[in-house]
Amino acid sequence: MSPTAFLGQLKPFELPDPVDERRKLADLSLAESQAAEYKNKAAEQTAIKSAFQPVKEVGADGQPVLRQPKLEEIFPKIAAVNPAAAFSYAKGVHEQETAQREAKKAEITQQIEQNKLDAAKAEDAANIIGSATDERSFPLVIQNLIQRGHTEAAKQMAQYKPGSPEFAAFQKQVVAGTQDAKTKAELASKALTDQHTQLQIDQATAEEKQKALLRPWQLLAEKNKALTSTPSPETGLTKEQQAQLDQQKAAATETTDTRNYKKALAEGFKGTFLDYQKFDANLKTPKPDTGIAAQGLLDREANTYRAPHQKALTDADAKLQTVADAKAMINSGAEGQALGLPKVLSALVGGVGSGLRMTQPELNSIANARGVVGDIQGFFNSFTGKGKLTGEQKRQLTQILDDVKARVEQKRAIVNDALDRINSAGSKAEIVKVDSETRAKLHEMETGTLPKGNGKTIDKATAQEFYKAAGGDPKKAQKLAEDNGWKVQ
Numbered sequence: 001m002s003p004t005a006f007l008g009q010l011k012p013f014e015l016p017d018p019v020d021e022r023r024k025l026a027d028l029s030l031a032e033s034q035a036a037e038y039k040n041k042a043a044e045q046t047a048i049k050s051a052f053q054p055v056k057e058v059g060a061d062g063q064p065v066l067r068q069p070k071l072e073e074i075f076p077k078i079a080a081v082n083p084a085a086a087f088s089y090a091k092g093v094h095e096q097e098t099a100q101r102e103a104k105k106a107e108i109t110q111q112i113e114q115n116k117l118d119a120a121k122a123e124d125a126a127n128i129i130g131s132a133t134d135e136r137s138f139p140l141v142i143q144n145l146i147q148r149g150h151t152e153a154a155k156q157m158a159q160y161k162p163g164s165p166e167f168a169a170f171q172k173q174v175v176a177g178t179q180d181a182k183t184k185a186e187l188a189s190k191a192l193t194d195q196h197t198q199l200q201i202d203q204a205t206a207e208e209k210q211k212a213l214l215r216p217w218q219l220l221a222e223k224n225k226a227l228t229s230t231p232s233p234e235t236g237l238t239k240e241q242q243a244q245l246d247q248q249k250a251a252a253t254e255t256t257d258t259r260n261y262k263k264a265l266a267e268g269f270k271g272t273f274l275d276y277q278k279f280d281a282n283l284k285t286p287k288p289d290t291g292i293a294a295q296g297l298l299d300r301e302a303n304t305y306r307a308p309h310q311k312a313l314t315d316a317d318a319k320l321q322t323v324a325d326a327k328a329m330i331n332s333g334a335e336g337q338a339l340g341l342p343k344v345l346s347a348l349v350g351g352v353g354s355g356l357r358m359t360q361p362e363l364n365s366i367a368n369a370r371g372v373v374g375d376i377q378g379f380f381n382s383f384t385g386k387g388k389l390t391g392e393q394k395r396q397l398t399q400i401l402d403d404v405k406a407r408v409e410q411k412r413a414i415v416n417d418a419l420d421r422i423n424s425a426g427s428k429a430e431i432v433k434v435d436s437e438t439r440a441k442l443h444e445m446e447t448g449t450l451p452k453g454n455g456k457t458i459d460k461a462t463a464q465e466f467y468k469a470a471g472g473d474p475k476k477a478q479k480l481a482e483d484n485g486w487k488v489q
Helices: 001-010 020-026 028-050 071-078 083-130 138-148 150-158 165-228 239-253 257-265 273-283 292-330 332-347 362-370 376-381 391-423 428-444 460-469 474-483
Strands: 055-058 064-067
Touching: 001 273, 028 071, 064 460, 071 083, 071 165, 083 138, 083 150, 083 165, 138 150, 150 165, 292 391, 362 376, 362 391, 391 428, 391 460, 460 474
Parallel strands: none
Antiparallel strands: 055 064
């Protein structure tokens, strides 16, 4: 896990103005508590970010130089403020380094096998050439060479006359060259085997180093857990029990309105304390057709329909991060590409939860618009495991990933709009309608079908979808949109 990716997971906390918060909340103790919580979280994130600052050292020439901090320097600083985040980062770094070593080992194994094949091929050609003993066998040997895939050797042999001193010298040269090739292949394979062994040693060393780094903090966590579960001699209560008792005492001193406001926040209410007071007063005012029970029922319905869309929103953010990581790896060196190809596969076909998965028809549509013949899976398999990507392959993959990102962002906008409409809905029928319309829109995208206009004027996002489906041709895009019932201005 890179520092950039790790820090990107942190959600920013801005310290609110305590005076402004008190005015909004109309509750001094609650405002101070919330301000303190924000302040602690902001301080925690500042400490985490500072752990990644470059370290200043004195170079060999006596001049100051900056270097990136090592894991063993970063980990204790993060663990001091957030042990869970520290363990997560250490695990991510370890997994990334392990993946790099495994990719290198696979590459070495493949090269060793290739060396063996090359040596065997050279020996096979030499044996066939050596079987040419007279003029009669000469054309048969050349034909045999061609059939066995030794085209170059056949061309060289055809330059000589059967039984000539020159051909005899050629035969000796081939035998000597074959032996030399075998020797070089064996030496190269031995060197590669040594590298493979060293990578295994490095992996074992890294495992031990990881354990040594984490163990003190694991022991401290176990010790704190033991202290938490040990009753105090003075009170006879554990720390957890004492904390519960303190919360009960604090709750007893709160006003009824404050307790109700906190409960409303936990149930999904959005707004300040003053907003809640107005909302509560409105509920308590008798109305002909609605009341507190009706409003509570509507809130429960909204929560039920809101949950899958909220989950989809969170999953979409995860998908966008995967796409960004894959794109960065694909456009890096050979090792990054080896790690990036599985990322690309995850970004393309990995599920992202309710309503925001990328289906095969969608991916095929995106790939075909980018000039890929056939389905996306076949395109991906055509260069997986075949070494460093060509410039054209990187360009196509990058474009496809950009299109996937645009598609996920478009779906994310649809889901986000649905949440806004559900939150402001005034009846269950309205909530159900929003949910049905949203699922229908997503289904159209997932099945690879273009949206139907039914006489409506096309919007920018939908127009962009037709533009991509037409392969970037504006005239074809306009005709495609009009054929699907859209008005194009």
